Structure formats: structure tokens, C-alpha cells
Amino acid sequence: MNQNLQTILDFIQQSKHLSEDEKATLTKAAKDADKALTISEFKLVRTEKVKRTTAILLEETIEELEHKRKAIEDSNNALQKSLKELKATQSQLIQSEKMASLGELTAGIAHEIQNPLNFVNNFSEVSKELLEEMQEELEEGNLEDVKEIANDVIQNLEKILHHGQRADGIVKGMLMHSRSNSGEKESVDINNLVDEYLRLAYHGLRSKDKSFNAKLETNYDDSIKTVNVVPQDIGRVVLNLITNAFYAVNEKNLLQETQGDKYEPTVSVATNTMKNNIEISVKDNGNGIPQKALDKIFQPFFTTKPTGQGTGLGLSLSYDIVKAHNGELKVETKEGQGTKFIIKIPII
Ligand SMILES: Nc1ncnc2c1ncn2[C@@H]1O[C@H](COP(=O)(O)OP(=O)(O)OP(=O)(O)O)[C@@H](O)[C@H]1O
Ligand SMILES: [Mg+2]
Numbered sequence: 001m002n003q004n005l006q007t008i009l010d011f012i013q014q015s016k017h018l019s020e021d022e023k024a025t026l027t028k029a030a031k032d033a034d035k036a037l038t039i040s041e042f043k044l045v046r047t048e049k050v051k052r053t054t055a056i057l058l059e060e061t062i063e064e065l066e067h068k069r070k071a072i073e074d075s076n077n078a079l080q081k082s083l084k085e086l087k088a089t090q091s092q093l094i095q096s097e098k099m100a101s102l103g104e105l106t107a108g109i110a111h112e113i114q115n116p117l118n119f120v121n122n123f124s125e126v127s128k129e130l131l132e133e134m135q136e137e138l139e140e141g142n143l144e145d146v147k148e149i150a151n152d153v154i155q156n157l158e159k160i161l162h163h164g165q166r167a168d169g170i171v172k173g174m175l176m177h178s179r180s181n182s183g184e185k186e187s188v189d190i191n192n193l194v195d196e197y198l199r200l201a202y203h204g205l206r207s208k209d210k211s212f213n214a215k216l217e218t219n220y221d222d223s224i225k226t227v228n229v230v231p232q233d234i235g236r237v238v239l240n241l242i243t244n245a246f247y248a249v250n251e252k253n254l255l256q257e258t259q260g261d262k263y264e265p266t267v268s269v270a271t272n273t274m275k276n277n278i279e280i281s282v283k284d285n286g287n288g289i290p291q292k293a294l295d296k297i298f299q300p301f302f303t304t305k306p307t308g309q310g311t312g313l314g315l316s317l318s319y320d321i322v323k324a325h326n327g328e329l330k331v332e333t334k335e336g337q338g339t340k341f342i343i344k345i346p347i348i
Contacts, residue, residue, distance in 0.1 A: 190226070219271075238269075240315065288336055
């Protein structure tokens with residue numbers, strides 16, 4: 001019992017002024033008070049214990065949190081590092097996509113150069129023969145014939161010059177294409193540019209796959225004047241879209257052949273002027289783009305082509321190029337019927 005209460009209790013017991021009843025009542029009160037005091041003391045000890053365990057737990061939690069913070073920091077650093085690596089890989093891939101489209105172009109270019117080269121060779125040969133003839137006529141003194149032959153030779157040389165210049169233009173175009181990103185805007189005849197790349201894409205594909213064939217439709221708006229663009233960049237967009245269109249009709253064609261259905265693979269290219277914009281559209285009657293894929297086609301690396309056949313960068317690069325010209329690249333498609341891509345570029 002508490003020392004103070006014990007003293008009070010002893011005092012009550014020995015008191016001569018209290019009756020036995022009063023003593024009993026007071027003794028009970030003192031004992032009750034002692035009980036209450038003991039309980040309070042016990043509670044206090046318990047609270048103290050809880051407080052100590054809580055403090056220990058808190059310390060542990062803080063330590064654990066610190067661990068977790070460190071782990072997050074570490075994984076953050078790792079993420080940063082792999083992001084850097086990813087960016088490097090991406091730019092490497094973009095570079096190799098550029099090289100790949102250059103490869104596609106080369107086959108087309110070889111075909112395009114072959115034509116003027118044939119002209120140059122043939123006309124040179126004929127001119128040589130004509131000059132030999134001229135020598136004979138000179139010796140015989142037939143001046144009228146000499147004059148006629150000289151005229152023919154002059155005409156031939158003009159043709160040689162014309163075709164030589166054409167080959168020169170093609171090679172220059174090729175060099176421009178391979179020079180990456182240094183492109184500056186210049187005043188360009190859009191119809192000419194589109195037609196040039198259409199032919200390059202077509203012959204490029206034909207030279208890789210002799211069985212490939214498609215009907216080509218062109219509809220150029222002659223009222224289009226020159227437009228300020230980076231020619232090799234817009235050329236690349238056109239090449240990408242046309243290559244995709246040819247791929248789509250070719251795929252459908254192969255499928256229809258196995259089913260014995262009649263189908264004419266057709267790719268149509270058109271230009272248009274609309275108020276302050278020009279539009280270049282590339283349309284095909286392939287199988288269209290399923291809704292599921294439509295949201296993703298402009299994402300880098302999205303492709304449905306078999307591994308090794310597509311990088312999935314064609315449309316994302318095209319999108320960036322058109323955006324850089326303050327333009328828009330839109331797509332309309334119907335499953336099973338075909339797809340139309342529209343490039344819209346402001347004139348000013
Ligand atoms: N004309 C089209 N018809 C049907 N699907 C198309 C057409 N154009 C694009 N696609 C779809 O969009 C995807 C992405 O096209 P994108 O040009 O970006 O890459 P890719 O053609 O697959 O590869 P890459 O152009 O790098 O060779 C294609 O794989 C195809 O599924
Ligand atoms: Mg493509």
C-alpha cells in the first residue's frame with residue numbers, strides 16, 4: 001500500500017474520536033483510493049512502454065523509408081541512363097532508315113539514268129557515222145549534202161546535251177537526298193517533284209520485284225505555282241507514302257490471286273490547290289488500315305510488316321517533316337477498300 005495512505009489508515013485505526021462504523025467507512029475509502037492509485041500507476045507504466053515501442057517502430061520506419069528513397073534514386077538513375085541509350089539507338093535507327101530509303105531510291109535512280117544514257121550513247125554513235133559520211137561528201141565536193149549532214153549533227157548534239165542534263169539533274173537530286181537534314185527551303189515545282197519521286201518509287205520496287213505491277217493514276221493541278229519547301233524532305237514523304245501504298249496493293253493482290261478473285265491494284269497521286277494551301281494526296285485500293293492500328297501508325301517503330309521489311313519509321317518521319325513545314329498529314333481509310341493520305345502545306 002502507498003506509504004501516505006498507510007499513515008492515514010493507521011491514524012484512523014488509533015483515533016479515539018471515531019466510532020467503529022466511521023472507522024470502517026474511512027478505512028474502506030482509503031483502501032479504494034489505494035486501489036485506484038495502483039491502477040493509475042500500472043496504466044502509466046503501460047503507456048510508457050507503448051511510447052518506447054512506438055519510438056522504436058518509428059525509427060525503424062524512418063530507416064526503411066530512407067532505404068526506399070535510395071532504391072528509387074538508384075532506379076531513377078538507371079532509367080535516366082537507359083533513356084539516354086534509347087535516344088542514341090533511336091537516332092541510329094533514324095539514320096539507318098534514311099540509308100534504307102536511299103537504297104530504295106538508288107534502284108529507281110539507276111533506271112532513270114539508264115534512259116538518258118541510252119540516248120546519249122545512241123546519238124553519239126549516229127553522229128560519229130554522220131561525220132564520217134560528211135568527210136566523204138566533203139572530199140567529193142557535195143556541199144549541199146555536207147550542209148544537211150551538219151544540220152543533223154547539230155540536232156543530235158542538242159539531244160545529247162538535253163539528255164546529259166537530265167541525267168545530271170537526277171544525280172544532283174540523288175545527292176540532295178543523301179545529304180541529311182542540311183536541307184533548306186527553296187522554291188519548288190511541286191508537280192514535278194511528286195512525279196519524279198513517284199517514278200523513283202515505282203521503278204525502285206519493280207527492280208526488286210519483277211512481278212510487281214500496279215496501275216498508276218496521276219492528276220496534277222496545273223494551277224499550282226512553285227511552293228517553298230525543303231525538296232528532298234517533301235520528296236521523302238511522298239516516297240514513303242507511295243511505297244506504303246504500293247506495298248498495300250501488292251499485299252492485297254497476292255491475297256486475291258490465291259482466292260482467284262479479280263482485282264486491279266491501283267495507286268493514284270494527285271495535287272490540288274485549296275485557298276492558302278496545296279494538297280498532295282496518295283490513294284490506294286489496298287485493304288485499308290484496321291481501326292486498332294490507325295491510332296498507332298504515326299508512332300515511331302509501329303509496323304505490321306514482317307521483321308526486316310519495315311522499321312516503322314516511314315510515317316513518323318513523314319509526320320515530323322510535314323509538321324516542320326507547318327502543314328498537316330491526314331489519313332482516310334476504309335477497311336477492305338483502301339487508304340488515302342493527304343499532305344497539306346501552306347503556300348506562304
Ligand atoms: N497505305 C497503307 N495501307 C495500309 N496500311 C498502311 C498504309 N500505310 C501505312 N500503313 C500501316 O502503317 C504502318 C506504319 O507505316 P510506316 O510507313 O510508318 O512503317 P512501315 O511502312 O511499316 O516501315 P518503313 O516505312 O519504315 O519501311 C505499316 O506497317 C502499315 O501497317
Ligand atoms: Mg513505310
